[in-house]
Amino acid sequence: MxxxxxxxxxxxxxxxxxxxxxxxxxxxxxxxxxxxxxTKNIGSVNGKDIPVQEFLQKVSAAQSRQQGLSPTQASTMVWNQEVERALYEKRYEEAGIRVGRDHVYNMYAQDPSVSRNPQFQNALGEFDKAKFNEFLVNLKETNPEAWKNIESNLPAVENAAKKQLYINMIKAGFITTKLDGKAKYNLENNKVTFDYVFVPYTTINDDEVKVSDDEMIAYMNKNEKKYKADPTVALDFVFIENKASAQDEADIRKDINNLLSPRVVYNEQTKTNDTIPGFRGNVPNIKEFVNNNSDIPYDTTYVAKKDLPLDHAEQLFNLEKGAVYGPYTDNGYFKISKMMARKPGSTAKVRHILVSYEGSKSPSPADRTKEEAKAKADDIMRKAKANPDSFAKLAKENSEDPGSKDKGGVYDNVYEGQMVPEFNDFVFNNAVGKMDVVETDFGYHIIEVMDKYDAVQIATVAKKIQPSERTSDNVFTVATKLEMDAQEKPLEDLAKEIDQEVKSATKIGLHDEKIQGLGDYREIVRWAFSEDTKEGDVKKYDVTNGHAVVRLKSRNENGLQSLEEAKTTVMPILMNEKKAVLIKEKMKGDTVDAVAEATGSTIATAADISLAAPLITGVGAEPKVVGKAYKLEEGKNSGLIEGKTGVFMVRTKSVTKAPELPNHNATIARTQSQSRGGVQSRLTTALKEKADIEDNRGEFNQ
Structure with missing residues (x-):
């Protein structure tokens, strides 16, 4: 109770x-x-949802298939595939396209890994559908798991077959008629020659004309399709490097210097002082000494002089046994090195030509008998001995070793035991200059010993030059203070106070992962596009070798290019329009001669210019100018023309028509081929522009 x-x-x-x-x-x-x-969906295409779970599974599968593919790259690849699939599936349905077994087999036949497999080829080396079908039937019984994988991939193969049929149908609709062929022929071969006066836009200084932001926006709105842009952000950032200070370097150098001489350390177990021998002395166990004191483990490899650190190779290679060199700096480390041993002729430089035969272990054995291979190798060696300078050419033409044939057959720094026994024995049991034919399991080799190198075994203690904990804490404090102060004060002013530079990264897309000047930092991109992040917001991120204090400079929502981008593309166009007005005021007169006199310009001649290639020597491409000259009667003046590079006036001297041909079949075939090329990419772009595509990937943690 x-x-x-x-x-x-x-x-x-x-x-x-x-x-x-x-x-x-x-x-x-x-x-x-x-x-x-x-949202439950990663996006939609024309109202058809792309479920997020399905999408993420495909992204994971893509990463499994392609090693090194980042999540963002995989996401972008799968997204494009899903969008295209949705766009094209509707077209297949409307066109009534269906595919059967033969279509699927044709798709497999286009896959080199299948079609070039001898298991699926007939006596002529062609893909045999019957053999492939037999393989699939047997696979179902012998390896059900592999069969399931193939079956699960069947819809994708069928979809690819439908797409191929559809694209081929579209291509078939691109026809070049006789009239088209003739027009193209005339466009390329009719020539015009004209005199012209030209005043470049560069004769007007940029500061003489002003283009406002409103004018650029109006121009982009007028040409909206051309200047449409996906969402982007622009960032400013200060990178504060976490690197070793001068004091850190001095401390590291002191530590490694102390290892050279004997030192006394207290032994906790014996409660006595032990004397540890120095690196310069007689160290009982050099491997243990190095591994206990070095950031790089002990290495017993013998190395040639050319493989030692370039700036210290001479001193290191010429050390006496037991002698020590250093401390010295190499590749971000302080090092001390000790000569352990020297071995003469330890590595070699050789060149060879491999002649394989059927049944040899060569990666691609040639279709010849062993006897034929030997005869060929002997013949090549005779040629090489007669003219040693021809060895590289003989290797390129005859060698079946893909690893060396394009390098003159040369292998440098070959060490003992690296090659198969017969090859190895010939190289290390013969003097420099020796050449002969040597048989191995791979075939017959024409081998020449080009050089031999002495090698040394060196023990090295290396200490990485890196910031101390004290330095790292100071750098963190500076970066944190900069982040906090930048909430109230201009980042540029604060950066100057700590002797740092503000860098910019522009045109960063919603699904990008790379930031110019920083590297792959997807989390920064996500922050920049977050609804909670406002223009001017600042945040600190830990990055490789330091910290980045990042400010969201601007965000350009889906629509037109930003004004910053427009200044490099739109502003020159509008400036030239305004310059043209000023130039025209100077170009007084109704004839080329009068304009030349008024402007002090020289009358130039453009000879034999076609409409297909409207290039004026010394000026550039001017299609509008050439087109006007082509339409004028001989001796007539054009009036002022605003070209791409300046203002022109032209006077046509002659128009030479191309000779008549009995037919234009060659031009028709070429034009038709060109028009059909790139159909798929052009069609995909057109379908995407017309479609209602909703992309929600930004809402998910990619």
């Missing part, structure tokens, strides 16, 4: 606890199912 009484007294508390538990359960379920503003 007492327990029941306590429960009654705390009934309100229990109700609240149960209520909160239910609410938590509901919220969890809502989030998992796309509630409270979280």
């Amino acid at each position: 007492a327990v029941l009484s306590k429960i009654r007294q705390r009934s309100l508390l229990l109700i609240l606890v149960i209520g909160f538990s239910l609410l938590a359960f509901i919220v969890t379920d809502l989030i998992g199912n796309g509630g409270f503003g979280v």
Whole structure:
């Protein structure tokens, strides 16, 4: 009864606890199912949803298939595939396209890994559908798992077959008529010669004309399709490098210097002082000494002089046994090195030509007998001995070793045991200059020993030059203070105070992962596109070798290019329009001669220019000018023309028509081929522009 009484007294508390538990359960379920503003779909195409779970599975599969593919790259690849699939599937349905087994087999036949497999080829080396079908039937019985994988991929193969049929249908609709062929022929071969006066836009200084932001926006709105842009952001950032200070370097050098001489250390186990021998002395166990004191493990490899650190190779290679060199710096380390041993003729430089035969272990054995291979190798060696300078050419033409044939057959720095025994024995048991034919399991080699190198074994203690904990803490403090101060003060002013530079990264897309000047930092891109991040917001990120204090400079939502981009593309166009007005005021007169006199310009001649290639020597491409000259009667003046590079006036001297041909079949075939090329990419672009595509990838943590 007492327990029941306590429960009654705390009934309100229990109700609240149960209520909160239910609410938590509901919220969890809502989030998992796309509630409270979280979409369940990664996007949609013309109202057809792309489910997120399916999409993420495909992204994961893409990364499994292609090693090194980042999540963002895989996401972009799969997204493009899904969008294209949705766009084209509708076209297949409208066109009534269906595919059968033969179409699927044709797709496999286009896959080199299948079509070039001898298992699926007939006696002529062609893909045999019957053999491939037999393989699939047997596979179902012998390896059901592999069969399931092929079956699961069948819809994708069928879709590819439909797409190929559809694209081929579209290509077939691109026809070049006789009239088209003739027009193209005339465009390329009719020539015009004309005199012209030309005043370049560059004769007017840029500061003499002004283009406002409103004018650029108006121009882009007028040409909206050309200047449409996806969402982008621009960032400013200060990179504060976490690197070793001068004091850190001095401390590291001191530490490695101390290893050269004997030192006394207290032994906790024996409660006595032990003397540790120095690196310069007689170290009982050099491997243990190096591994206990070095950031790079002990290495017993013998190395040639050319493989030693370039700036220190001479000193290191010429050390006496037991002698020590250093400390010295190499590749971000302080090092001390000790000569352990020297081995004469330890590595070699050789060149060879491999002649394989059927049954040899060569990667691509030639279709010849062993006897034929030997005869060929002997013949090549005779030619090489007669003219040693021809060895590289003989290797390129005859060698079946893909690793060396394009390098004159040369392998440098070959060490003992690296090659197969017969090859190895010839190289290391013969003097420099020796050449002969040597047989191995790979075939017959024409081998020449070009050089031999002494090698040395060196023990090296290396200490990485890196910032101390004290330095790293100071750098962190500086970066954190910069982040905090930048909430109130200009980042540029603060950067100057700490002797740092503000760098910019522009045109960063919603699905990008790389930031110019920083590298791959997807989390920064996500922050920049977050609805919670406003222009001017600043945040610090830990990056490789330091910290980046990042400011969102601007965000350009889906629409037109930003004004910053427009200044490099739109502004020159508008400036030239305004310059043209000023130039025309100077170009007084109704004839080329009058304009030349008014402007002090020289009358130039453009000879034999075609409409297909409207290039004026010394000026550039001027299609508008050449087109006007082509339409004028001989001796007539054009009036002023605003070209791409300046203002022109032309006077046509002659128009030479191309000679008549009995037919234009060659031009028709070439034009038709050109018009059909790139059909798929042009069609895909057109379908995307027309489609209603919703991309929600930005809402997911990629």
